Amino acid sequence: EAQVTQNPRYLITVTGKKLTVTCSQNMNHEYMSWYRQDPGLGLRQIYYSMNVEVTDKGDVPEGYKVSRKEKRNFPLILESPSPNQTSLYFCASKTQGVGNQPQHFGDGTRLSIL
């Protein structure tokens, strides 16, 4: 089954404790992206990657890092989490085929930073 898998689904942690949210897709998609969803703000892009070893900032990259060492994986790293990073995070992927293809989303990761 084609899917985007995020782990963990839920995490409560404390300020300053480094954490990584993993994202993996099995569709051989070139493009992957991370979003955060906050009430009343919709989804905002954090980082994206157009292919292996190619990453770029989205609209709200501060406090986050990413890497793309393999095509299927795109982890999101919070080196020193702070309470304002409490949010619902989504990973997405799509093919870079002809036209603008829709993105496929994971089920989300709810992070609470105390």
Next chain:
Amino acid sequence: AQSVTQLDSHVSVSEGTPVLLRCNYSSSYSPSLFWYVQHPNKGLQLLLKYTSAATLVKGINGFEAEFKKSETSFHLTKPSAHMSDAAEYFCVVSDAVKAGTALIFGKGTTLSVSS
């Protein structure tokens, strides 16, 4: 710059009545437009997409949307609401030419369906 405005943050309908979720967009380029649905504790599911083919787009679960360039609108409709349609809906715009660019999300419309 691209932007999306969902005109209603919350829409309430009765089961069996029509649904209308309104979306206006702004784009300097030829846009791609999408509607996504999010059920509680779930990811986003694509309902339908417009990518410069037919202006009336049919999606899953009986939803459809009409692209009106003169009105810069992409409203989502369904003739008869079902209880299972209760969810949050997002109108999304993206640049159809530059395939690597981000999706720009509206702030969402919560649809409530009463029996």
